[in-house]
Amino acid sequence: TTPAAIDNCLSVADRMDVQVAIHTDTLNEAGFLEHTLAAFKDRTIHTFHTEGAGGGHAPDIIAAVGQGNVLPSSTNPTRPYTVNTLDEHLDMLMVCHHLDPSIAEDIAFAESRIRRETIAAEDILHDLGAISMMSSDSQAMGRVGEVIMRTWQTAHKMKTQRGALKEDSSRNDNFRAKRYIAKY
Secondary structure, X not given: OOHHHHHHHHHHHHHHOXXXXXXXXXXXXXXXXXXXXXXXXXXXXXXXXXXXXXXXOOXXXXXXXXXXXXXXXXXXXXXXXOOOHHHHHHHHHHHHOOOOOOOHHHHHHHHHOOOHHHHHHHHHHHHHOOOOEEEOOOOOOOOHHHHHHHHHHHHHHXXXXXXXXXXXXXXXXXXXXXXXXXXX
């Protein structure tokens, strides 16, 4: 996903009135996050894997959450962040991307995509409404059958960890419920 290809894709999408979802350059071969954001030219785009394990610009794709034109999403294997989240990701990455555990470079690549700090931050960013969507991955990591379940697990974890949202009443958490329904 070179900046020129991104710009061209978004230009065509504007002319055709269609949406674009992007999985950004995990290896930063065509540029870094700032080059990709500049190529968006403030046009609306869905950044797939705006998180700490699925891919996208390492290590800072999560910064795309702060862009007004970006509709960020998480893929469900990182949701919610629990004691088992990190352990399952190395094996999942190795299998999904046909990597060889006997090759040091393959392990290094897989480990570079698993970022504990940004995985943990995702829960809070979802609860704040900063990450808009929850999805599975159509090609590798992710489980299509778990999108709804993991969305509600994240909502429950956040209610337990952070308490009621200021917009919720003492009788219910309908505002939080609506926020999480909108994610899938």
